[in-house]
Amino acid sequence: MKLLVLNGPNLNMLGIREPALYGSRSYADLVRFIEETAKDAGVEVEVFQSNHEGMLVDRIQSAMGVFDGLVVNAAAYTHTSVAIHDALKAVGLPVVEVHLTDPETREPFRHVSYVKPAALATFAGYGFDSYARAIRFLSEALSSK
Numbered sequence: 001m002k003l004l005v006l007n008g009p010n011l012n013m014l015g016i017r018e019p020a021l022y023g024s025r026s027y028a029d030l031v032r033f034i035e036e037t038a039k040d041a042g043v044e045v046e047v048f049q050s051n052h053e054g055m056l057v058d059r060i061q062s063a064m065g066v067f068d069g070l071v072v073n074a075a076a077y078t079h080t081s082v083a084i085h086d087a088l089k090a091v092g093l094p095v096v097e098v099h100l101t102d103p104e105t106r107e108p109f110r111h112v113s114y115v116k117p118a119a120l121a122t123f124a125g126y127g128f129d130s131y132a133r134a135i136r137f138l139s140e141a142l143s144s145k
């Protein structure tokens with residue numbers, strides 16, 4: 001089983017950006033955490049980060065036939081991107097939405113998610129553990145298919 005984890009804009013700034021909200025661990029720490037979680041769950045994982053909407057769309061499209069599922073933190077694009085929503089629907093792979101914080105408890109402009117309607121589940125507000133919950137959820141959902 002092979003999962004692709006997609007991270008959107010400004011997540012590469014983890015550890016520097018608003019540590020009171022996003023924590024003091026770096027993006028490299030997050031990637032390491034995801035890789036260790038995947039190893040423990042017995043799944044292969046690839047992690048991709050981009051600050052560019054089109055790059056994320058390209059990565060989603062090229063996941064077709066290569067990956068079994070997607071874990072998506074589209075970051076700010078969560079709240080704006082019909083293009084990412086359409087790409088997720090187009091490839092038809094199982095998607096789990098994740099966020100470090102819980103956008104629904106933050107500013108009103110974060111209350112809309114264009115990823116959610118394309119996702120099987122959302123894990124938000126658990127910090128790095130949102131990714132662990134998503135990986136375990138997808139690996140269980142896919143192995144019981």
Ligand code: DHK
Pocket residue numbers: 009010011073075076077078098099100101102103110
């Ligand atoms: C990350 C971001 O960069 C924000 O734009 C989202 C998300 C929330 C997170 O919590 O992981 O609103």
